[in-house]
Amino acid sequence: DVKVTQSSRxxxxxxxxxxxxxxxxxxxxxxxxxxxxxxxxGLRLIYFSYDVKMKEKGDIPEGYSVSREKKERFSLILxxxxxxxxxxxxxxxxxxxxxxxxxxxxxxTVV
Amino acid sequence: AQSVTQLDSQxxxxxxxxxxxxxxxxSSVSVYLxxxxxxxxQGLQLLLKYLSGSTLxxxxxxxxxxxxxxxxxFHLRKPSVHISDTAEFFCAVSIIxxxxxxxxxxxxxxxxxx
Numbered sequence: 001d002v003k004v005t006q007s008s009r010x011x012x013x014x015x016x017x018x019x020x021x022x023x024x025x026x027x028x029x030x031x032x033x034x035x036x037x038x039x040x041x042g043l044r045l046i047y048f049s050y051d052v053k054m055k056e057k058g059d060i061p062e063g064y065s066v067s068r069e070k071k072e073r074f075s076l077i078l079x080x081x082x083x084x085x086x087x088x089x090x091x092x093x094x095x096x097x098x099x100x101x102x103x104x105x106x107x108x109t110v111v
Numbered sequence: 112a113q114s115v116t117q118l119d120s121q122x123x124x125x126x127x128x129x130x131x132x133x134x135x136x137x138s139s140v141s142v143y144l145x146x147x148x149x150x151x152x153q154g155l156q157l158l159l160k161y162l163s164g165s166t167l168x169x170x171x172x173x174x175x176x177x178x179x180x181x182x183x184x185f186h187l188r189k190p191s192v193h194i195s196d197t198a199e200f201f202c203a204v205s206i207i208x209x210x211x212x213x214x215x216x217x218x219x220x221x222x223x224x225x
Contacts, residue, residue: 040217092155099145101157102156
């Protein structure tokens with residue numbers, strides 16, 4: 001089975017800090033994604049990547065950036081964390097036919 | 112652009128009762144359809160998917176869904192639920208030309224009462 005591992009399960013950061021969320025997948029999937037999950041809003045796509053060093057904005061990219069230097073690793077960066085970025089962050093990977101494999105999520109609290 | 116509407120934010124049912132979770136989508140082109148489940152304190156897990164072929168799709172844990180193109184719906188059903196089915200369920204759609212990009216609905220929280 002494909003495994004998607006997110007480096008932290010819970011994270012507490014201060015306003016203005018630079019925050020790195022790491023995601024690693026072990027099955028050579030070309031596509032990787034970052035979503036945030038908020039009650040009543042479902043999952044909203046922040047950024048995705050379909051190849052190494054390639055990235056595309058999703059629906060809510062403001063305040064975020066990403067990095068994909070290796071195929072298996074996709075990092076989400078909050079340049080200057082704000083309280084409205086408190087959320088559950090989910091990483092996923094997939095092949096081109098769709099059907100994602102998700103990580104367990106990182107619950108980020110910005111204080 | 113495509114969109115997904117899950118018509119119920121919460122569905123309470125009694126144990127061993129049947130359940131239907133409703134999902135409608137909007138798209139001007141052909142789509143793939145998915146249902147994901149999120150058990151408490153876990154990530155999302157693929158329940159089932161429709162790519163082509165038979166419109167009745169069977170998934171894990173006794174769930175099934177039916178694709179209805181004329182109604183643009185993909186409702187999820189289970190004939191008899193258990194306490195362990197308590198979870199949040201997400202419907203998702205991707206357009207075939209950009210199959211890797213999913214759009215999710217808002218989620219439906221299924222609560223099973225004993």
